[in-house]
Amino acid sequence: MNSEQSPSAAPGPDSDGADAGDLPPSVEEKTRELPKQAYVSDLAAALGQVPRPINWRPLPPDDLEHELLELNEWVDWLRHTYGLPAQVIPPMWHRHPELLCELSELRQHWLFCFDQQAKGNQALAWHHDFAIARERLRDWVTISGTRLDRDRPTRITSWPGGEADG
Template sequence: MTNRDELLKALDLAGTTLDDPSVICWRDLEPSIAADELEHLTDWVNWINQRYRLDHKVVPPCWAQHGCLVEELSALHTYWQACYLEDASPADPVGFHRDLDLALRRLRDWSSRLGCSRIAHRSEFGDC
């Protein structure tokens, strides 16, 4: 078992791969590719919500319907992936956690403005 395999197992992500991360420009994606990327991102968002016990006030269940939340979570996912590449610096995960705090503040702020709850999506208030 390689170090990468051990890391994936420890992070409870066995069966996934940590390829070199690529920055996603959601604006430029074809709809079918965007759907595939969103599915991949959803897996990671489910994991990070569970791992860090994030609640609906940070990441509401309808997050995928709000562009600002998709963009923030996608950027955070790319950053997280880069931190665990084989050639990453040992300090990179610390940097991720430092910046995670800032990202969670932004997510909480946007989620508050959107007004969505654990059980209701409020599209009438628009997007971020």
């Protein structure tokens, strides 16, 4: 460093060649923030949205239809890819909230684990969780009473003093 250069010297041109030193401080600050905001925006667009759990109860009709169609497509892929029997995923799964929720959560987990930004071991973690989820799905199918050749609404046990039979 020669005597003409010092760390406290007035800033010269930025890396892009522009000299922001002549701008009023508030304008200079805004000028420096714009590229940062653009970077954050571009990064968010490139990475996409992080899969989140779906709360089915408050969904408006248009969102409900969209999410159900997406889930149905994924469930169809899942049962074909893994050769799942009707004891795990029956044809009328969508009529049973317990199956819909389990499959929805499994799909969201799959989306997260197979995202392009996921760590390398996430696929293995998903398959571990999928094995456990298959056992839960078998339990849900048994409880619901839905089968390959027939369906009925999931039975709800009446509690004493609870809902009136209707």
